[in-house]
Amino acid sequence: MSEIRVLLDAGMAHHKVGRLAEAHGCYSQAQQLEPNSAEVNHLLGVLAFQKDDDREAAGCFERAVIAEPGNAKYLGNLGAAWLVAGRPEDALGVLERAIEIDSDSVDVLNNLAAAYREIGRAPDAATMASRAVTLRPDDAELQTNLAVALLGTEQPDAALAAAQRAVELSPKSPEAQNALGSAYLALRQREQAISAFQAAVASGPGFADATRNLALAYQEAKRLGEALETYQLATERWPDDAAAQAGLARTARMMGRSDRAIEAYRKAVSLSPGNRRYHSNLLFSLIGSADLDGESLLAEHRAWHDNHASTLAPSAPTYSNSVDPDRRLKIGYVSADFRAHPVGRIAQPVIAAHDRKVVEVFCYSGTAKPDGITAKTESASDNWRSVDNMADDALCNLIADDQIDILVDLSGHSARNRLTVFGRKPAPIQASWMGYMSTTGLTAIDYYIGDDVHTPEQFDHHFSEKVYRLRRNLTCFKPPEEAPAIGPLPAASSEFVTFGCFGNPGKITSACIELWADLLKTVIGSRLILRYQGYEDPVVRQDFTKRFSEFGIEASRIDFEGSTSYREVLETYNRMDIALDTYPYSGTMTTMEALWMGVPVVTLAGNRTLTRQSAGQLSAAGLDDLITNDAEAFVSVASSLAGDMEQMTNYRTTMRRRLSDSPLCDAADLARALESAYRDMWLSYLGNAS
DSSP states (O other): OOHHHHHHHHHHHHHHTTOHHHHHHHHHHHHHHOTTOHHHHHHHHHHHHHTTOHHHHHHHHHHHHHHOTTOHHHHHHHHHHHHHTTOHHHHHHHHHHHHHHOTTOHHHHHHHHHHHHHTTOHHHHHHHHHHHHHHSTTOHHHHHHHHHHHHHTTOHHHHHHHHHHHHHHOTTOHHHHHHHHHHHHHTTOHHHHHHHHHHHHHHOTTOHHHHHHHHHHHHHTTOHHHHHHHHHHHHHHSTTOHHHHHHHHHHHHHTTOHHHHHHHHHHHHHHOTTOHHHHHHHHHHHTTOTTOOHHHHHHHHHHHHHHHTTTTSOSSOOOOOOOOTTSOEEEEEEESOOSSSHHHHHHHHHHHHSOTTTEEEEEEEOOSSOOHHHHHHHHHSSEEEEOTTOOHHHHHHHHHHHTOSEEEESOTTSTTOOHHHHTTOOSSEEEEESSOSSOOOOTTOOEEEEOTTTSOGGGGGGOSSEEEEOSSOSOOOOOOTTOOOOOOOGGGGSSSOEEEEOSOGGGOOHHHHHHHHHHHHHSTTOEEEEESTTTTSHHHHHHHHHHHHTTTOOGGGEEEEOOOOHHHHHHHGGGOSEEEOOSSSOOSHHHHHHHHTTOOEEEEOOSSSGGGHHHHHHHHTTOGGGEESSHHHHHHHHHHHHTOHHHHHHHHHHHHHHHHTSGGGOHHHHHHHHHHHHHHHHHHHHHHHO
């Protein structure tokens, strides 16, 4: 027997019983005798992998593969090492080679599924995971991984079946229980999800994913107090967990604790500086803060660009678009909100009203859960592209192949945005319109589409983009078919005036509460209705009650009402006399809905675009008297209106006609204004390019 064989046998004997230092000594001696031995390097790699030295393991496995490139086991272990080291693309290459050699290797199939999942190829991940389960159906880990893969392909029922089988095989497995909870959550069976995640946490108290998922399930079940408490526990137990900080921030914002949300998002960004989603969420929270001005927000948004987009665009992009100045233009709208969402409700009638002789409309939809508005928007567009799971490069190639002339972002830094696609500059002209009332910070976006009220000239220095002002209001309103008839003025049959707001609690800052409290104290006996999802939670109600009490407003004067159907939300306006706009994050759709229900809205127009959304709608409807410019004027206008029964009644009886006759309900006029803007942008581009 050769000396190397003796050393390897001795090393493997040590290795088998856990004497790793002795095993390493034997393997190292063997390596000195034969440095390029595939078997020696492979065994050293296995040992390094056990010690969590991923870099050393990968290096050893690479040397083994070089020596024996056709060995599926060596290729598979190299792929596993690269996968653990965070190099899924590299892992994929060697794992695909390994499975070609050994098509029945369960370990390789399992790792292939993980690699595909990591790079966003969810269908391929599910295929590999399914093949692995077919070969070894009674393996709980494989069933768990199959469930996770199926969730990535939006097959929650099949995922649930796989997760249930995993739990049957291994009831105490926290990973299996976690997958079961995730499947229930995808099916919106939230209480079952909570039970599964609780079991996962009990089985694996050190399993951070399960704790975070439990918090998420509480959040989706509108048990926000428990969600916040669980996220807080996660951040204390795992202080370097960026995802836990981001979850804490999201829940805090839903509860109206904007300062705490900003603090947690900043921690998430510091812990994971490369995560653009966390950074966008921070910006979305910052724009609603009363503490930052336009210049400060621009600096914050430019930091996002510098961190996540500055290197994306080619230095000298080229386009094959025809340069005919008068031809029909190809306009691409990009959004994840072509659905029952303010953006979707505004965009759909405009897309339907576009003049097809002037523009050809492409919609790049990232909408994960289509609904009736999605269907109407798809029907109204010339070309519909579902791009929810499409990688940035693939989407850029699609946009280039479509030869889009002007690409329009409708998301900004809101959820599921595709700003890193815009950063790559796939179209010669790029613009931001109405989805985000602040700068994006991206130098690759050429224009911010505004108007004289939302974005007066003195705001130009708040934007990295060039502000293009439409000749009219930048939004429109399609009256909802669900809207009930307008009822009589509540104050006419009661002894008090009822104010209200149906805005997101995340928009109700301390400055806003103080403003409303001053009004409630001025209008003796008045009441306030607050309605939005989340107010079902007693912790949220108690928190807001406490915040109002700090400004002298007793709990008996505030009614909290939670989520309900859209029609019932609109019906609630029949119990309200005057709507109060949030500050500084002003309303858009809530303002137009209140007006359509005959309820006047009083707003405080501030010194940023975001603070002037309601001012824009009110101005377009000819209701400038309801726009105020400071806190004192806000209280004065709202309290005076509360004392004028005749004027409130007049608003109630004439408001729908007023809106119907205004630019707010003229989607065709907005479409013409946008088409004119697009032509100006196109001609300017041609002039600069010549």
